[in-house]
Amino acid sequence: MEEQKKRSIPVLPWMRDPLDLTLFQQIPLHTLPSLHPKLKLSLENMGISNLFPVQVAVWQETVGPGKFHRDLCVNSPTGSGKTLAYALPIVQLLSTRVVTCLRALVVVPTRDLAFQVKRVFDAIASPLGLRVGLAAGQSSVADEISELVYSPECEFGISYDPEEVAFRVRRRLRSKVDILVATPGRLMDHINTTKGFTLEHLQYLVVDETDRLLREAYQSWLPAVLESVQLNEDNTFEPSDSFLPCSMGVLTTRRRCGVERGFKDKPYPRLAKIVLSATITQDPGRLVQLELHHPLFLRAGPMRYRLPENLQSFKLICERKVKPLYLVALLKSLEGEKCIIFTKSVESTHRLCKLLNCFGDLQIDIKEYSGLQHQRVRSKTLNNFRKGEFQVLVSSDAMTRGMDVEGVRNVINYDMPKYVKTYVHRAGRTARAGQTGRCFTLMSNDEVRQFKKLMQKAEASSCPEHIIQSSLIEALHSTYESALKKFKEKISKAPKKAND
The missing domain is CATH 3.40.50.300 (P-loop containing nucleotide triphosphate hydrolases)
Incomplete structure (x- = not known):
């Protein structure tokens, strides 16, 4: 709408x-x-x-x-x-x-x-x-x-x-x-x-x-x-002597139209x-x-929304209840490449990061970046991510706008964005400055149609399905159950917030 x-x-x-x-x-x-x-x-x-x-x-x-x-x-x-x-x-x-x-x-x-x-x-x-x-x-x-x-x-x-x-x-x-x-x-x-x-x-x-x-x-x-x-056209001012080279010490007028009158009757730059x-x-x-x-x-071209030229987009279809399991399997298949995972909210970012860190043998360093953190914490986390001190950053959409982190090979939409504008900004964290990159979007079967419409607005020629080997999913089932148990224990012990 x-x-x-x-x-x-x-x-x-x-x-x-x-x-x-x-x-x-x-x-x-x-x-x-x-x-x-x-x-x-x-x-x-x-x-x-x-x-x-x-x-x-x-x-x-x-x-x-x-x-x-x-x-x-x-x-x-x-x-x-x-x-x-x-x-x-x-x-x-x-x-x-x-x-x-x-x-x-x-x-x-x-x-x-x-x-x-x-x-x-x-x-x-x-x-x-x-x-x-x-x-x-x-x-x-x-x-x-x-x-x-x-x-x-x-x-x-x-x-x-x-x-x-x-x-x-x-x-x-x-x-x-x-x-x-x-x-x-x-x-x-x-x-x-x-x-x-x-x-x-x-x-x-x-x-x-x-x-x-x-x-x-x-x-x-x-x-x-x-x-x-x-300032008003008739509002003149006499600059202080510290600004003489800017104004040459003469009365100056700024007009509403954005044009200034400078020294020797020459137009000062608007x-x-x-x-x-x-x-x-x-x-x-x-x-x-x-x-x-x-x-x-x-x-850049006829379309309002454009994806980076060297970006490959993929969809990963799975049931909602096993999304974390498929995400972990995807991370393992990426073999330690630098990656940003996007969620729909700061609360989802916090919870997903906690859950992923409950996977004991994942052997991937994962950190959170969201509005729930103090600015100093976020800045330190981002700097460490830039330095390559850990491989995976879980983020809310606070990370989508303009941020440039060298070496990000993959973006994962854990939660499918509602709007094409959000997808464009998320996907744009990879495939920057002529480099190649991939964007994976996890979704259920009933979200596939909506995602197809979204990609059409971004003039994406194709978005193939990314298939994860069933053997890898099966091998992770017991680890996933154990991680869920640890996560629930942590949640139950954590102090309740007013909006929980």
């Missing part, structure tokens, strides 16, 4: 004639025009020798002939290189900056994704002298402020003269970072309460995982950002936007909130 409603929504005119990303070719790094030498060296140190089609297309529309004359809306499969697609041109365009001002803001929905995006920016921005900040609630607000804003007390010591303090705050508070990666909640904290935190010099706004950030309220972060940037997702929304009511400037729609 929800999918039918979505199909009935009219499409915005600029989305009807997209630029097809499949027409672009992967190109060697040294052939990319205008690439800064230090940026090229940074990419080579990251092991990158070629750029993917989405990265080439975005470069052409920002640094290349397009010159960012239009805002960009990018719909490209998971693992196609979208993070570097926007990070690369932003770092290139800011490489000529004179002093540090907050000029680029990247908004992402989750903390772990924010950490991941910041790592990409750090790798390519630091060699050019650009500073990258993080506002994702990884530490206290006070600690974040110290990383984002220069305090006048740090430079001149503490003063007890109120007038002198006010003067210093007005003239000396300034940004420590050129680029900020932020989650919506913590971004709003800084906009509303942090002295010296300003978006008045912002030139680039990236909205990563756009459909999720527009679907969820997130404390109305988008209107707050746009309002902070787009707020340029890049919005991205593997499953971009087509809802005009949501997209209009972004106030895009003559947007260009970049899409």
Whole structure:
């Protein structure tokens, strides 16, 4: 029913004639025009020798002939290189900056994704002298402020003269970072309460995982950002002397249309936007909130939902009561390959992980990643998974959005997703950056028809059934019964929760 409603929504005119990303070719790094030498060296140190089609297309529309004359809306499969697609041109365009001002803001929905995006920016921005900040609630607000804003007390010591303090705050508070990666909640904290935190010099706004950030309220972060940037036409301000290279010390005006008037009667760059997702929304009511400037729609092929090119999808049919048994048999058959198992909820994730760890002779390290855990625990678990310290991660859909873990060969849907969008994001944790991968979905016979419809929406040409040898299932029966008994004992001894 929800999918039918979505199909009935009219499409915005600029989305009807997209630029097809499949027409672009992967190109060697040294052939990319205008690439800064230090940026090229940074990419080579990251092991990158070629750029993917989405990265080439975005470069052409920002640094290349397009010159960012239009805002960009990018719909490209998971693992196609979208993070570097926007990070690369932003770092290139800011490489000529004179002093540090907050000029680029990247908004992402989750903390772990924010950490991941910041790592990409750090790798390519630091060699050019650009500073990258993080506002994702990884530490206290006070600690974040110290990383984002220069305090006048740090430079001149503490003063007890109120007038002198006010003067210093007005003239000396300034940004420590050129680029900020932020989650919506913590971004709003800084906009509303942090002295010296300003978006008045912002030139680039990236909205990563756009459909999720527009679907969820997130404390109305988008209107707050746009309002902070787009002051009234008659609202002039005199920049502090710490921002002289940005404004040249003249009165500056920001217009509602997003165009700034700068020095010597030359137009100051408008707020340029890049919005991205593997499953971009087509809802005009949501997209209009972004106030895009003559947007260009970049899409990989004719389908709205696309799976990674090198992904193989399989269905594994079994009765519901023996699903854990078939899952264990599947894990054994994968012979220790790195794998992510997705469930339908955080509670299911917790229970399934407990059950799997009751299999004494499984000889596979399995950890949980869900919203029931503290952020520090989740981050540590994810880091250890990246390092290869264990092979299998059981996760709720918190892991589906944008997260990149190198070496994940398999994704297993323990619970079949209801919507194609969820399947696309889950499956996209493997077969990334041109690598191969497999996605297995466990289902009962009465779910096969629904799954077939789901796969048709993702333009999946085929989804064969994965057969597990009956001898392996039979050999695991006694172990399965023993694991169930241990699991029930653990559950009975665990303290009851209010919602159990």
